[in-house]
Amino acid sequence: MASEYKVGLIFGKFYPLHCGHIYLIEKAMTQVDELHIFLGCEATRDKELFDKSHLPRQPQVSDRFSWLKETFKDRHNIHVHILDEAGIKSYPNGWKDWSDRVKQILSKHKIKPNVVFTSEPQDVKDYEFYFNSPVIIVDADRNFMNISATQIRQNPYKNWSFIADAAKPFFVKKVAIIGQGKFNELSLQLANIYNTQHVSNGYINYIDREISTPYNQRYLSETDYIRIAILHVERLSRAVENSNKLLFTTIDFDTLAQYYTQIFEKENQVLKGLKESYHFDLVIHQNDLDPNHTPAQHFETVSKMVEALLI
Numbered sequence: 244m245a246s247e248y249k250v251g252l253i254f255g256k257f258y259p260l261h262c263g264h265i266y267l268i269e270k271a272m273t274q275v276d277e278l279h280i281f282l283g284c285e286a287t288r289d290k291e292l293f294d295k296s297h298l299p300r301q302p303q304v305s306d307r308f309s310w311l312k313e314t315f316k317d318r319h320n321i322h323v324h325i326l327d328e329a330g331i332k333s334y335p336n337g338w339k340d341w342s343d344r345v346k347q348i349l350s351k352h353k354i355k356p357n358v359v360f361t362s363e364p365q366d367v368k369d370y371e372f373y374f375n376s377p378v379i380i381v382d383a384d385r386n387f388m389n390i391s392a393t394q395i396r397q398n399p400y401k402n403w404s405f406i407a408d409a410a411k412p413f414f415v416k417k418v419a420i421i422g423q424g425k426f427n428e429l430s431l432q433l434a435n436i437y438n439t440q441h442v443s444n445g446y447i448n449y450i451d452r453e454i455s456t457p458y459n460q461r462y463l464s465e466t467d468y469i470r471i472a473i474l475h476v477e478r479l480s481r482a483v484e485n486s487n488k489l490l491f492t493t494i495d496f497d498t499l500a501q502y503y504t505q506i507f508e509k510e511n512q513v514l515k516g517l518k519e520s521y522h523f524d525l526v527i528h529q530n531d532l533d534p535n536h537t538p539a540q541h542f543e544t545v546s547k548m549v550e551a552l553l554i
């Protein structure tokens with residue numbers, strides 16, 4: 244006897260996607276032929292969640308969507324839909340309107356669900372009523388993956404290991420430590436200590452020398468600076484994918500643009516654009532620290548500044 248083709252539904256905010264969500268989804272996948280995930284979004288509610296959180300920046304719907312897509316890429320029977328909840332009374336006061344909006348998407352894509360998965364026992368009756376489907380509760384006590392998105396929003400770095408790998412790069416804090424001699428080694432040292440990535444920039448020593456070099460004896464042309472900047476973006480982008488909470492480097496784009504302006508006595512639009520769009524969470528210039536301090540004291544000062552980023 245042919246068994247019924249099973250189509251499952253899962254609803255969530257995935258703010259952010261974590262291993263508990265992934266467990267729910269994978270557990271559901273053991274019981275269905277096809278799974279439809281609905282990513283609920285509502286601009287005011289989502290902004291409020293961010294305002295109450297300790298997340299470094301607000302994930303947009305596109306970020307949350309891409310975390311799901313990336314995590315379940317190559318899984319052709321997992322489908323992700325964006326569910327705009329604008330204008331509907333917030334949970335749990337808008338079940339009728341909310342389920343009607345879900346049904347619009349179901350009918351548009353000719354999806355005929357026959358099971359809903361959740362870890363929330365209090366929602367079972369409403370899901371059964373509005374979708375006329377049985378509900379399977381997965382790990383209501385969160386014993387298998389003891390984590391919630393609220394806990395991650397409250398303390399993303401303490402709960403780092405639970406954040407979905409696809410979402411981690413979004414939360415990595417970028418640190419540039421700029422200086423000479425022993426100070427220049429700090430970013431590499433801290434990357435080692437924090438078990439994370441470091442992006443060196445070998446050109447920085449050249450650039451620093453160029454400032455005091457007469458025009459006709461300089462090594463680097465104007466376009467070399469653009470190449471250095473683009474290469475740096477590429478290397479940072481690769482490194483952030485494998486970073487553990489922090490990413491260290493020896494130059495930021497604001498400083499690079501300042502060097503350029505100092506040397507060529509004009510602005511460059513590419514560097515200006517990078518300076519405005521590429522955000523660093525912490526930039527430490529050796530010149531801003533006490534010049535009478537020893538390298539060991541600088542190490543202490545900088546370490547404390549970095550540690551404060553993870554609170």
Ligand SMILES: NC(=O)c1ccc[n+]([C@@H]2O[C@H](COP(=O)([O-])OP(=O)(O)OC[C@H]3O[C@@H](n4cnc5c(N)ncnc54)[C@H](O)[C@@H]3O)[C@@H](O)[C@H]2O)c1
Nearest residue numbers: 255256257263267283333334335336337338341361362363
């Ligand atoms: N307006 C309404 O009345 C109404 C009614 C129902 C649902 N909704 C919407 O549905 C969405 C529900 O999202 P949510 O808050 O449940 O999202 P969520 O992202 O917190 O969770 C998504 C799913 O993962 C499960 N889960 C979370 N942590 C888990 C863990 N550690 N182990 C196993 N499973 C885990 C949850 O039970 C849920 O089923 C929201 O967008 C909400 O607005 C609205």
